[in-house]
Amino acid sequence: MKRNITILLLLLSTTVFANSIRVGKGQRITSLHKAVEMAQAGDTILLQGGRYKEGNTVINKSLTLLGENNPVLDGENKYEILTVTGSGIVIKGIMFENSGYSSMNDYASISVIDASYVLIENNTIRNAYFAIHVANATTCVVQHNTISGLTKTEQTSGNGIHLWKCDDMLVKDNDVQGHRDGIYFEFVTNSVIQQNNSHNNIRYGLHFMFSNNDSYIDNTFRDNGAGVAVMYSHHVLMQGNHFVHNWGGNAYGLLLKEISDGQILQNKFDNNTVGILMESTNRINVDNNDFGSNGYAIRMAASCNENILQYNAFAGNTFDVATNGTLMLNTLRNNYWDKYDGYDMNKDGYGDVPYHPISMYSMVIEQNPNAAVLMRSFMVTLLDKAEKAIPSLTPENMFDEKPMMKRSSL
Amino acid sequence: MLKISKYVLYDILRNRVVLAYTAFLLLVSLSLFQMEENSSKAVLSLLNIVLIVVPLVSMVFSTIHWYNSYEFIELMLTQPVSRKKVLLSEFAGIGSSLVTAYLVGVGIPVVLYNFDSTGIALLLIGSLLTLVFTSIAFFASIKSRDKARGIGAALLLWFFFALIFDGLLLVILFAFSDYPLEKVIMVLSSFNPIDLGRIYLMLQMDVSALMGYTGATYKDFFGSSAGMIYTFGTLLLWMIVPLLLSLRSFSKKDL
Numbered sequence: 128m129k130r131n132i133t134i135l136l137l138l139l140s141t142t143v144f145a146n147s148i149r150v151g152k153g154q155r156i157t158s159l160h161k162a163v164e165m166a167q168a169g170d171t172i173l174l175q176g177g178r179y180k181e182g183n184t185v186i187n188k189s190l191t192l193l194g195e196n197n198p199v200l201d202g203e204n205k206y207e208i209l210t211v212t213g214s215g216i217v218i219k220g221i222m223f224e225n226s227g228y229s230s231m232n233d234y235a236s237i238s239v240i241d242a243s244y245v246l247i248e249n250n251t252i253r254n255a256y257f258a259i260h261v262a263n264a265t266t267c268v269v270q271h272n273t274i275s276g277l278t279k280t281e282q283t284s285g286n287g288i289h290l291w292k293c294d295d296m297l298v299k300d301n302d303v304q305g306h307r308d309g310i311y312f313e314f315v316t317n318s319v320i321q322q323n324n325s326h327n328n329i330r331y332g333l334h335f336m337f338s339n340n341d342s343y344i345d346n347t348f349r350d351n352g353a354g355v356a357v358m359y360s361h362h363v364l365m366q367g368n369h370f371v372h373n374w375g376g377n378a379y380g381l382l383l384k385e386i387s388d389g390q391i392l393q394n395k396f397d398n399n400t401v402g403i404l405m406e407s408t409n410r411i412n413v414d415n416n417d418f419g420s421n422g423y424a425i426r427m428a429a430s431c432n433e434n435i436l437q438y439n440a441f442a443g444n445t446f447d448v449a450t451n452g453t454l455m456l457n458t459l460r461n462n463y464w465d466k467y468d469g470y471d472m473n474k475d476g477y478g479d480v481p482y483h484p485i486s487m488y489s490m491v492i493e494q495n496p497n498a499a500v501l502m503r504s505f506m507v508t509l510l511d512k513a514e515k516a517i518p519s520l521t522p523e524n525m526f527d528e529k530p531m532m533k534r535s536s537l
Numbered sequence: 538m539l540k541i542s543k544y545v546l547y548d549i550l551r552n553r554v555v556l557a558y559t560a561f562l563l564l565v566s567l568s569l570f571q572m573e574e575n576s577s578k579a580v581l582s583l584l585n586i587v588l589i590v591v592p593l594v595s596m597v598f599s600t601i602h603w604y605n606s607y608e609f610i611e612l613m614l615t616q617p618v619s620r621k622k623v624l625l626s627e628f629a630g631i632g633s634s635l636v637t638a639y640l641v642g643v644g645i646p647v648v649l650y651n652f653d654s655t656g657i658a659l660l661l662i663g664s665l666l667t668l669v670f671t672s673i674a675f676f677a678s679i680k681s682r683d684k685a686r687g688i689g690a691a692l693l694l695w696f697f698f699a700l701i702f703d704g705l706l707l708v709i710l711f712a713f714s715d716y717p718l719e720k721v722i723m724v725l726s727s728f729n730p731i732d733l734g735r736i737y738l739m740l741q742m743d744v745s746a747l748m749g750y751t752g753a754t755y756k757d758f759f760g761s762s763a764g765m766i767y768t769f770g771t772l773l774l775w776m777i778v779p780l781l782l783s784l785r786s787f788s789k790k791d792l
């Protein structure tokens with residue numbers, strides 16, 4: 128990523144020697160269209176404060192477009208506002224409003240297509256169909272943008288930051304809300320999503336498909352329709368993210384589907400219906416995460432193989448781990464469980480009795496969803512206790528051999 | 538009638554069991570709220586206590602009190618007061634003292650730490666359950682003359698509602714798992730006041746999201762005002778019907 132930034136800095140420094148064109152009321156040029164037409168590659172366009180209704184503007188040469196005193200580009204609910212294609216383009220400090228909606232085209236406030244070395248920074252985008260739509264681009268940076276959509280239905284709203292078929296991208300420090308998916312990745316490789324805040328989106332906070340070798344770090348996903356979905360990808364690093372209050376009948380913090388060889392490290396899962404939902408997930412390391420007050424901390428389908436869960440802390444969850452079969456080919460070790468009631472005789476910090484995190488009742492619900500009506504009934508508590516003593520329904524080999532006695536702090 | 542109730546209340550206050558019950562509830566609720574950092578979690582733990590302890594205490598206390606004040610009741614009936622009046626004032630005395638104990642023991646901590654719609658629902662359901670089980674205990678003790686038998690019947694009834702009923706429900710769920718059972722279970726749960734209270738409170742606490750499709754159907758029903766009226770109406774019926782039955786049987790009874 129350092130490489131990206133150096134290149135962009137170089138780009139910025141070259142523009143110092145180029146011309147700059149001022150656009151605005153009372154200036155020689157009042158239209159953005161005209162300014163873009165006139166400008167040579169390497170020029171800077173300084174867009175002055177005011178409201179511009181110019182329909183669609185296409186930037187296809189290496190330009191820097193800087194907003195001064197909060198200029199607003201208005202799409203009048205009809206047009207795609209800015210289309211960017213080419214190399215070495217900077218869009219900075221502009222407010223975009225009311226981009227058009229179409230069920231045929233993916234209209235966006237800023238559409239980047241067939242481009243490289245593009246920097247989109249410090250923009251505010253309101254009331255957009257798609258806010259930032261990037262397709263077939265390499266080495267671009269999207270950062271410090273504030274994006275808020277009007278929450279409509281899943282069909283009539285687009286994604287906040289939409290990346291399709293990209294490589295070497297950085298999405299950093301954006302605030303996205305009220306869109307279909309906050310951030311959308313499809314066929315994006317070698318990219319980083321960092322310190323974003325994606326909240327109150329209708330579908331997913333982050334939607335991630337067919338995107339390999341990416342990492343997302345220190346993001347917050349709060350109150351989204353269904354949290355984060357990571358599907359059909361491999362070698363994804365998920366670290367230090369915060370999944371909060373993705374709550375509802377069909378919601379979860381993190382969905383893993385057909386994922387392999389990834390790392391899930393030091394994340395926090397609070398108040399989600401399901402912390403992590405794993406399906407057909409292979410060789411994932413889940414280390415040092417914190418699961419608190421979730422309905423299910425982890426729901427692991429029997430189709431998951433060779434995943435390792437270690438040094439995680441489970442506290443205050445209704446169910447710690449649930450599964451839907453008796454086969455279990457994953458490893459649990461050295462986690463902290465608040466429901467553990469074993470002892471530690473040799474004082475090495477690890478409990479001497481294995482902990483079985485799967486409660487019998489969660490297996491009963493899995494087989495017969497109607498039994499959910501008995502949740503928290505006295506009889507269920509008794510049955511769970513009996514099952515703990517003599518396991519029969521729960522998978523025998525799903526246990527933590529040496530659970531930690533004390534919680535390790537993140 | 539008020540006068541008799543007053544004497545019943547005096548009597549209850551004198552034997553201090555209700556005071557101990559109040560202190561116990563107060564201690565448990567306060568310590569739960571102190572221990573849990575998240576007060577809504579504490580309400581969830583409190584729910585378990587309310588659903589087990591409150592019916593048990595209401596039942597056992599009412600039965601024992603009935604048999605212990607048998608002589609007082611006989612004395613009252615020699616006076617020109619109707620049997621109905623005597624029984625109702627006994628019920629009013631015991632019911633009000635137990636409800637007060639519950640409202641002080643659980644109500645004060647709830648008001649202090651978690652006074653929202655869930656807290657209020659917990660107090661309402663708890664009070665109603667107290668009255669329901671007092672009324673069931675009355676029926677059980679009027680039906681059997683022998684004290685040991687009466688207490689045994691009361692305990693058995695508690696055991697049935699708290700434990701056996703749910704076991705039977707589970708059996709039905711598995712036996713007929715191929716059929717859509719949501720509606721059936723909803724009706725069946727009305728036959729157990731503890732279950733009804735539990736389901737209603739759980740849906741208030743937003744645990745319904747964990748219950749998948751079943752939870753969603755219940756939430757639709759119990760979350761609506763019709764569901765609320767249904768729940769409280771059924772619980773009131775659970776209080777009134779045993780009371781009416783015991784009135785009938787008491788007025789015919791050869792004392």
